[in-house]
Amino acid sequence: MSDDAYTRADVCAAAIADAFSEDGEIFASPMGLLPTLGVRLAKLTSNPDLVISDGESVFMGGVPPLGGKDVVEGWIPFRRVFDVVAYGKRHVMMGATQVDRHGNQNISAIGPFAQPKRQLLGSRGAPGNTVNNRTSYWVPKHSTRVFVEQVDIVSGVGPVRAKAAGTAAARFNDIHRIVSNLGVLDLGGAGDTVRLVSVHPGVTVEEVVAATGFALDVPADVPTTRTPSYEELLLIRDMLDPKGLRFKEVPQEEVAR
């Protein structure tokens, strides 16, 4: 691979990093591999003030590679995670088994709640996250199975439902970005619906629309997601993910520059 050749996974990592670039000094909570890579990339580039954890119980002062450890700068056992959620200085990027047109997310179960077709994790912290702190989603396989008209169970709350539930729910509801393997989306569409922000290099708007199971808000002009800089590529390839773990989530397919 030539030095400045990038992969789709690298584009996704940079797009995730961009979601955290303007957060300031808050607890960045990535769930899963690509979100962790993106957050660490943001801390090494656009936002060195981010507070990051080992995903278990400590804040790390430096930025280790995926799976690595670093100097401890704080203590964040699960009970204090809940404190920070309510405190609000946090941006979580969660996964989503389903996301709907109104930005509601489901990680609880597929099918009827009483007796699901497929039981998933349970709601985890999604209901609390989405009415307390900034929340984004990462979708490694953009498809009509994930992006559905209406989620089976609302774990994470989108803006329309938050507003309907009242001021207490809407005040801090902030669904920031949805990054997928095909593009970047947000909730800036008409009536607080999912809008296409950019398509990744090599992806067409038509492909994203076809892989989305609801009427996506598509602006007249959809830009291409920015390509990672040379510095970012070095950080991703040589420092943060030398083993190429990111390709397990977004398979390697080289895009010529």
Next chain:
Amino acid sequence: MSSNRKPRDKRMSIDEVVGSLESGMTIGIGGWGPRRKPMALVRAIYNSDLTDLTIVSWGGADVGLLARAGKIRRLVYAFVSLDSVPLEPNFQRARQSGSIPEVVELDEGMFQTGLRAAAQRLPFLPMRAGLGSDVLVNNPWISTVTSPYDEGHGHEELVAVPALKLDAALVHLNRADQHGNASYLGPDPYFDDLFAMAADRTYLSVEQIVDTAGLTVDTPVQRLLLSRMMVDGVVETPNGAHFTTCTPDYERDERFQRAYAAASSGFDEDWQAFHDRFLAGDEASYQAAVQTFTEESAR
């Protein structure tokens, strides 16, 4: 003479703990997912005659085992996961076959607030979590409450998270004295103190029982999570959290967990074989079977 009198000795056997529980009880299980679960006590309940239990747990294999044995009438949880195996197969199986009659799925922070309310002898505590989500749709008995105060955003309507009152709590820590003072030595206390205070009775299993002075000889006092006033029984169960973590005594037994996950997601015969090999006997025979499993896997 009275200067020689000491607080009660609360040491018990696993059988005595389980013998003191009754069918129909609400039992909270400490730890978190696949971390520091009182598995020796859970295994004994799995093998007991107890039925119709309400289980309250940030769940892992504790929920999976009890669901598989048909012990659960009502489950209160926010997630059930083995982490490295994200979806707990026995829990999935139970949910997908509808074998748990009543299911209360909460946000994981609501769960803490519910325990806190119970620990403070309050009927509820207010919280944002749950608003707008299906947690309130699927649990229509959970109400909201309107703030009497207006801090510039109107009288906010918040979730009145109901107290999660427990008949009994089961928790596992690293060390305790015979009176029930106990310390955790790993990175996270989880919520075992809240479980203890939310319960009428708390049973504590530990890796090791030491003298009271031994509790702080090499460990900061801040790690003393449980005071004896919160504890009713203490059981020494070395490796008693297996196959969950009990850092720094041991980490999760990933190889065993894979075997558990394979058996529980396989055919009935696969589970029966796992049950016969590991779970059918008492704790000592479980630990012996695990030892053999470990030696065989190392070959």
